[in-house]
Amino acid sequence: MPKPVRKLLATLEGTPDPIPPVWFMRQAGRYLPEYREVRAKAGGFLDLCYNPALAAEVTLQPIRRYGFDAAILFADILLVPDALGQPLGFHEGEGPRLAPIRSAPELASLKPSATQAKFGRVFETVARLRQDLPNATTLIGFCGAPWTVATYMVAGSGSSDQADARAWAYGDPGGFGQLIDLLTDVSVDYLSGQVQAGADVLQIFDSWAGSLPDDQFERWVIAPTRRMVEALRKKHPLVPIIGFPRGAGAMTARFVEATGVQGVSCDTSMPLAAMADLGRKTCVQGNLDPLLLVAGGEPLEERTREILERMEGKRFVFNLGHGIVPEAPPEHVAQLVELVKGWRG
Numbered sequence: 001m002p003k004p005v006r007k008l009l010a011t012l013e014g015t016p017d018p019i020p021p022v023w024f025m026r027q028a029g030r031y032l033p034e035y036r037e038v039r040a041k042a043g044g045f046l047d048l049c050y051n052p053a054l055a056a057e058v059t060l061q062p063i064r065r066y067g068f069d070a071a072i073l074f075a076d077i078l079l080v081p082d083a084l085g086q087p088l089g090f091h092e093g094e095g096p097r098l099a100p101i102r103s104a105p106e107l108a109s110l111k112p113s114a115t116q117a118k119f120g121r122v123f124e125t126v127a128r129l130r131q132d133l134p135n136a137t138t139l140i141g142f143c144g145a146p147w148t149v150a151t152y153m154v155a156g157s158g159s160s161d162q163a164d165a166r167a168w169a170y171g172d173p174g175g176f177g178q179l180i181d182l183l184t185d186v187s188v189d190y191l192s193g194q195v196q197a198g199a200d201v202l203q204i205f206d207s208w209a210g211s212l213p214d215d216q217f218e219r220w221v222i223a224p225t226r227r228m229v230e231a232l233r234k235k236h237p238l239v240p241i242i243g244f245p246r247g248a249g250a251m252t253a254r255f256v257e258a259t260g261v262q263g264v265s266c267d268t269s270m271p272l273a274a275m276a277d278l279g280r281k282t283c284v285q286g287n288l289d290p291l292l293l294v295a296g297g298e299p300l301e302e303r304t305r306e307i308l309e310r311m312e313g314k315r316f317v318f319n320l321g322h323g324i325v326p327e328a329p330p331e332h333v334a335q336l337v338e339l340v341k342g343w344r345g
């Protein structure tokens, strides 16, 4: 049987398409009524993440509705601390809560050897997805980058400035480095398991990369990401990796060069000229403002055309600069996908 053309995979491998592949971060989620229904049935958010049948179902929902070129595994970056044994809860309207870890001696409570039971359920979701997805749909596996996951583990919740992790990193870089090294190793195993189960492409979410000055960015964003990319390349030489160093701004080009990622996702604040420039070195993904999906109509169409024109001829993946927000009407998502798929058609 000939190998199916998976458009996102092909674009990352170096064959651009005149009509770019399209998928959206958080394409499964609360803006979809069918997601809210399954979510209510699952019980808690973590119950949904660890239930392979239901997690596969919510991953497939946006593929059925919109025909995206890629599906992203339904899971969360905080499953890694959860699997390591750091108690995690998601409470309605509050976001995640973890028992904070603030010093090197507390790292002894984390158990990398205990992760397999919970990771195994995620791998089962991936395996189901590869079976149930259309052959032409690329399957994306993911995890959080060590720095971003550490910011939640140290603060015990989301935070606007990641102050607790930054303070630990400055005050005791050796101790904080132990946490980053542990997360780097566990994340490599976790992503490698996703590839073995059937993921075609990997994305590493570093949502809080932008909170670090350049020297700290080198140490806590670039160095661990490079280590992950090198280790994964050895195990799976053909699987492309997309980095998402959100807020990296002027450090983005350096990030691409130093980490060896095959693609970079750009947030909404990246100027189109800079994104086009990056497109000469690597495959770029982005960067429509998710709030334009709330507005819809002409403002959405105008900016979409501008991005598509500016990125023409580049190795480019159409995406948002961050995740779809719960307020986005599903019809606006349909409007956007039609526009991208009909581009120059």
Ligand code: 1CP
Pocket: 024, 025, 026, 027, 028, 029, 030, 039, 045, 072, 073, 074, 075, 076, 077, 078, 095, 096, 142, 144, 157, 158, 159, 205, 207, 323
């Ligand atoms: O009630 C609900 O249904 C929970 C909402 C929700 C969803 C749909 C959360 C809680 N996580 C997710 C799924 C999720 N998270 C995916 C699934 C695949 C897809 O994109 O469709 C992915 C890739 C993530 C990744 C994730 N989780 C990130 C990185 C990307 C980003 O948004 O910056 C981060 C930072 C998280 C943590 C997280 N999970 C959920 C919330 C509310 C948060 C943010 C907490 C905070 O900082 O306040």
